[in-house]
Amino acid sequence: MSRLILASGSQIRRQILQDAGIAFETIKSDVDEDALKSQHAGLSPAEMAVLLAHAKASQVSRQNPDAYVLGADQTMELDGQLLDKLPNRDLARQRLLAMRGQAHQLHAGLALVRGGEPVWQHQQSSTLWVRPFTDEFLGHYLDRAGDELTASVGAYAFEGLGAQLFERVDGEFHAVLGLPLVPLLGALREHGVLLK
Template sequence: MSERLILASRSAARRAMLAGAGVPFEAEDAGVDEPAIKAAFASEDPGALAVELAKAKALAVSARRPGAWVLGSDQTLAFDGGLISKAPSLEAARNRLRVMRGREHQLHSGVALARDGQVVWSGVDTARMAMRDFSDAFLDVYLAAEGEPVLASVGAYRLEGMGSQLFDRVEGDYFTVLGMPLWPVLAELRRVGVLEI
């Protein structure tokens, strides 16, 4: 690797994706005020909001780390005509999953690459998620098994874990569901020289 890469994220899934793909990187929490960014965002497009959040993260870390490539990523969940935020408690997650069961929602994973305080590339990918009509008994077992880590996910599920059992169908890229459109990211990292061609 000829260029330094910093992932502007606390997400374990995003870190695991890059590490699994053999991408050398450091990770740093961006420390952005996501609720304030969401409140100030003028568009109702959930995909555009995911990109805006990703840009804010990349730029925040880029301002502190001159000369490094900084990758920001974020995800929005669109359901029933609105946006869903992370559940603050397991009880809130239980209530949300009850409302979402048997219905579809969309996950939008936005990504941005910045250097020296400038965004040089950004993009978004969307996955369509169809939850099955699971029982309350299964929901109890699921939440007991997964516990508080589900609160770190906007949908209160991890597809790479027991959360896969919540779904009938997923249309879209697996990595997008996990929180970052990995294939376009890898292509861009090769283009800018972070990864070998």
Template structure:
């Protein structure tokens, strides 16, 4: 069994569907404060996702000695243009979500999905996947109706979308793993768990 250092419904669903035995514990991390501190150190989107995933796993690992603790995080960075590399956070409110969707409209961004496993406070495995996401041009009526229909769910997601739900309508093209888009580089994780004997090879 592993311990998931997250209360993310999407990650729990992915592990359950893959029949990975796990329990979920909240890491109790102030993500915004941690993010700001790490950004101040100059971390890019990829490194930031990795560092936050490790932080969450380390925090929970202190409470469960001897357990394999999985921490995950996702960051989003813009591609192309003057704001290339700029990171987008979760929306703070509905107006911010509209701003984010307008910013993503008709352009490419990258999702960085990081997973780190910590044992007794030390990382023993990590993996980061980058997915290239092309958003189609979004009309104002679409943005309004989309948020009307999915706001209660998508408000918790970086980029304001759930690819497994109505958020699929935002995209013209996706290059990479659907699992990674949902917040977990699942196939590399399953491979590691087989090597460790958590899953049958």
């Protein structure tokens, strides 16, 4: 089987691959995401997710040309705007209030690169409707969420406490988490990383 490297420091992405029984290594890229977003500001949030995934995979692939390198990224879109992670609890609170009773989109981008050349990419979007939660719930959530408030752009971890924010989700579970698994498994089989 071919060697696979995940070019991401995301704990949830590592967990998804481990749970699926995939052998891989992790080498976190150090791509300057802010610079790329600035240089390619005309891209849609969905296109940006794929661009960032490619950049991460390509960077790690240059040092590991014999391996397949998986880059992954996820962007969030609210009212047509690409949003970034928040540095503190107060800004997370403001974002959650802006999301209350509203729908937003999560755009997952995947790229598989070998020898510096892209061999596969995938983009999958999900729409999530935040319920019109009470101020009491918000205070309780902020007290319990901890690092989740600043670790993700939406100030929630959907696989945990953050699930309580939603009344409806239109999207596949792993895509919501930022790693659409079924399309990825197909690509890994096609390229000899997994058995057919």
